Amino acid sequence: MKEEIHNWLTEKMRVTGMLGCGIRCPDRRTFIRSASAQFTPVALEHACRCLSDTFQVINSNRFPVQLVRWIYENYFVYGFIREDGLCLAVLTRRHEGSIQSTDLETIVAEFHSLAV
């Protein structure tokens, strides 16, 4: 499982506009990839935990949502959750250099079919 996730995240780092990504498992194991020293694995891991917390609170509020987008001044943090509780975080720029929506859709589709 670990290797599959690592390989998939490494492959996704080649997507244009991808600055960092991570997967958090329901057992709290987290896998991180970063394209820049600005986004340290520790900070990205922390972001993944926040994302997981957010989905939990969203769920307790009974909002039937599967994907979220955190919008900051300069960046987007996308978050996706599967039915098995696996969370994906994707960091990209907000303006120029953002991940294209078609690429994002592919990432989401692959994430949902990722065998772990």
Added chain:
Amino acid sequence: MSSEPANLKKVLFVDDNLQFLEMIERLMGKWSEGEWQIFLAQNSGKALLILQEHSIDLAVVDVQMPVVDGIQFLALLNRKYPGVQKVTLSAYADDASRSACLSQGAELFLEKPRDPADLEIIFSTLRELARHKPTSTGFRGVLRQVSLEDVIQMECLNRNSSILEVNGGNWQGRIFIKEGSILHAEAGSRNGESALNNILSLRGGEFNLKPFVEPPRQSIDGPWEFLLMEAARVRDERGGVEVEEPPAPEAQPAAPSLPVPAPPVRASDLVPPPVNYLPPSSTNRPVRIDEMLVCTAKGEVVYDWQCSNLGDRISFLEFLSQKSLQLGEGLNLGAFDRLEMEGERQRVVAQIKSDRGVFFRATRSSVRRNSETGTPVL
């Protein structure tokens, strides 16, 4: 006169188990090497007394306590002491209590260590949290009210039908909005645009949204955007001089006064068109607004439309305010604007500004799905 070290952190532990508290004081007092001043409380009442007397930095609360449990106490802390960082400790870490604690403002939800040796891990985590106390007050920052223009904008954008009733102390005005268009306004003896401009020039008062009934006549015609701009122009030309208010037919008790209306918040600022997120097709755009809430930074409701549970929505905005700071920590993402949440048919947007929080939930008519996986697409 005593002086405290600048880096001294005041940490409060609330737990009904005295033995556990004594162990915490002994071990964590030693590990903190003078960096912490530890306070202990066996119940929420004692904890509140300590909070009144000391400027506590971090409160660590047991979830399972008699009378007032940890989650209730957290909610109280969140309202009364929003600047205090909060952590919960629980012997039974189930998902429901975890999300309840996070919703009520807990920064961390930690499992109570079964082995005292694990307590040192808890201590390290708490020490890091106490050291990096966020400086921003987030959602609970500066107070500012939403203006009448904001409410009119929201009603018009949502294509609602309602009557906005405005009490200016000794007189009353009404604005009739039908399916997003302003049809009629009346203020004292005035009608039409003159009345609308008068109402929008009010510098204090209170307003209520009432169910729509047909006005006695249609006195206003034209796009609401133009009418609001025109009202703003008239107000500017008057140079902020308060308009002469029409006399009331009879004396009425003075309504509680609101602050001067803030500059209009453009709804396009609140929920701008998404970039690379929702498809341009109108079939996937929200078609029905289910609920909307605008509240001040202090969590006071200034606009509520069909909100099923105000307390939960405000708690959610508070959670978001806190979590947005934590998520951006160390990543330098810039100021947080909003969180957009997408489901098969639902779209939820929550926006946090220093002076307000906005929440809205909408239902879409159709969903675009990935042809291979069947999952909703962006």
